[in-house]
Amino acid sequence: MNTPVLDATPAAAAAHRSWPAEGFTRAPYWAYRDPALYALEQERIFRGPHWHYLGLEAEVPERGSYKGTFIGELPVILTRSEDGSVAAVLNRCAHRGNLVVREPFGKTQKLHCVYHSWTFSLKGDLLSVAFRNGLRGEGGLPKDFSMAEHGLRKLRVATICGFVFATFSDDTPPLEEWLGEVADGIRRVCRDKPLKVLGYDTQRIHANWKLYHENPRDSYHANILHTFYGTFGLSRQSQESGMVLDASGRHVYFYTKAGTEKDSADYQQTAAALRSHNAGLALEDTSILKWRDEIGDGVSIQILTTYPSFVLHQIANSLATRQLVPRGPDECDLVWTYFGFADDDEETTRMRLAQMNLVGSAGMVSVEDAAVCEMMMRAIGDGATGESFIEMGGRELDGGGNTKLSERAIRNFWHAYRQDMRI
Template identity: 25%
Template sequence: MTGENHASARAKARRIFDRDAGTIEASAYVDPEIYQLELDSVFKRCWLFLAHETQIPKAGDFLSTYMGEDPVVVVRQKDGGVKAFLNQCRHRGMRLCRSDAGQARNFSCIYHGWVYDLGGELINVPLEEHAYGKVDHKAWSARAVPRIARYKGLIFGCWDENAPEFTDYLGDAAFYLDILLDRSPAGTEAIGGIHKWVIPCNWKFAAEQFASDSYHAMFAHLSAVAVTIPGGSYAGSDGGDGRQYSSDRGHGTGFMLDAGRRELLSAFVGPEVGRYAMEEGMASAVDRLGHVRGQRMHAQHMTVFPNFSFLPSVNTVRVWHPKGPNEIEVWAWSLVEADASDEVKEAYRVGGLRSFSASGIFEQEDGENWVEIQRVLQSPTARDTLFHVGMGMGKSRKDDPDFPGEVGWIFSEHAARGFYAQWQRLLTEPEAPVIPAAADKEAGHDA
């Protein structure tokens, strides 16, 4: 991708999204130039999820994953640290590690046998002396991911050496992320394998929905609700009480308050999970997170910008790996409190499979919409259409007594606008810091 192409993509990105009008042009989800610019300007500059600590517990444990489209290997070091490096041999470019996960003493390239240690450093070159004389091992090591952050069981990586500290990157989104991670003093644990499946849709449909869209649940999930709650329906509802939070860094979340917490959890994930969350798992959650986060919030969905999403009550965690403008690979797994009983852990695993997974009923309803949108977008006229992203304009505020950051009613798109505002800023201002200046906030500006 040349700079010239990026210049053309930047010009498009400038006009594609209009925050004040609450509109986004459909080409955002299908234009190949925009996509290439996203890989360079978003995925090379933001903190990206790599793994949960318990997925690589012992020295030599590794996981192959992606940062945007860059293949990387994440490895537990002998000293307990974590390193990650590009999954590419420096000799002729072969994929260095071809396993999804496992235990290694080192990584040998299968093409000509160059060997790299657990940190990605080149340690052996076959016939080095006779064939080369000398190879500078340090200079020809695998490309290291320069920044690694570990936050309450999660491991993130960033290609940008000058990126802000991860906790600054989160900002007040940490308040909402901690609901997933900090309910118990024992911390959390990843259970089961990573489920991987392909959805032919743009990555932003999934990431934006998890940041900002409770609205679709009333309609898209009508079938799942009807099946899981006998006689249950959202029809005729006034929407109920809940909030949506938007971050100037692109993160977003929405959640309900109080009503039906146990019933929804029991119906959607399973009665054992409903009981655990409201009984033995409750006291420490309230103790650590307070009454509002420990007890009142539920049905939460969240995205940490750009593509790390989760649902704290179902405890499904996922990355939307972009694979071109028209496709994602979803990598999803279940997370539980480490001190929950085996029965509760199994209930979360099975409940997650039933609701949000490749075989989950809610997941099918979400994916069906994203796939069909993407199919329509293959039409040139459809690509050239404006979409409405204007719900709740001017109705968010920054002085909610219970919730930090910019907060409004759950049925809003201010978190979607926050997501796209950050996306647009990173695409159009390659030199600007990833954390925007304070003035860039929506609250009040269109009131």
């Protein structure tokens, strides 16, 4: 009896799925659960033609400094190389695939694999191989072995305002061209000032990475879900706000200006019914609400997301990046890096540190985002049935205009995702 040979590639395994006819206004729940689709995402998105955030230049301040990080599931090393430039290489020895760097941060003159002592430069060039020529005329590598052909896999690297991005693709447009109009949101927050790291926080979220990616793109949930925002006025739907997407729809930022409330009668009626408005809550110490308008444009909150895994936030005077790392179809890590500026005085640094309590894995605002993602994952179950309905603000990619009261950015995400995944 002959056993049929099946095409077991991720692309073939995912091909039996059919997207809803409504297109990007729907997200089928199998898209969050299908292991074959997840494997294909690693190839077409994370190793595909996109820029991925690696860290801050300030995290590798000196020659020889390095940071271990990820693009998708692949480990990557960010280095400050011998000539002072930043570089990125795959954290996988070219010999037998061992990790070259195990620590999250460090400083070294060379990258050294402990398994068989292959040694690489900080840019990934192979420098030496133990026993390359054998001993006593025996063993060793073939005579035609080329050192130049067996370095670490090098990535393209680019920076903007002290943020380091990398891509596996030679065809991806330059970083700022790829970011489009959303690059202005990065410049607005950082103003080309040298950055200073204030701390880290990493959380494991028991949900598919796309559920979290949707969350910071979802501008209209903030004033409904987050009790702290609505109750204490840091962000309300009645305040002046807006949304900016790049031309491709892959990247977005939205902003809110505290203290600009225009509470119409219909808003007051709606707000009164929201659980996020809780007049019974009070703060013993209200200093966390005191923010300084450093930029001078009145924006109290800006949330910026680039496709597929980077978030930059300014919440009052708290500044942080969030790096989304998929850990299988059912889990992801969120790495928070809090920062300020090198010229911040002590009072400003204390203010940023205090307002860090608003965000992160236990933040008075952000804790609810991870919780909702995990609740959705449980509700989705095996993903065999059901789909999200994404029509707030319209059914088009530009539906809803620039208002925050829209799911426009989520529709654009699914449009870009389907283009990449070819589904």
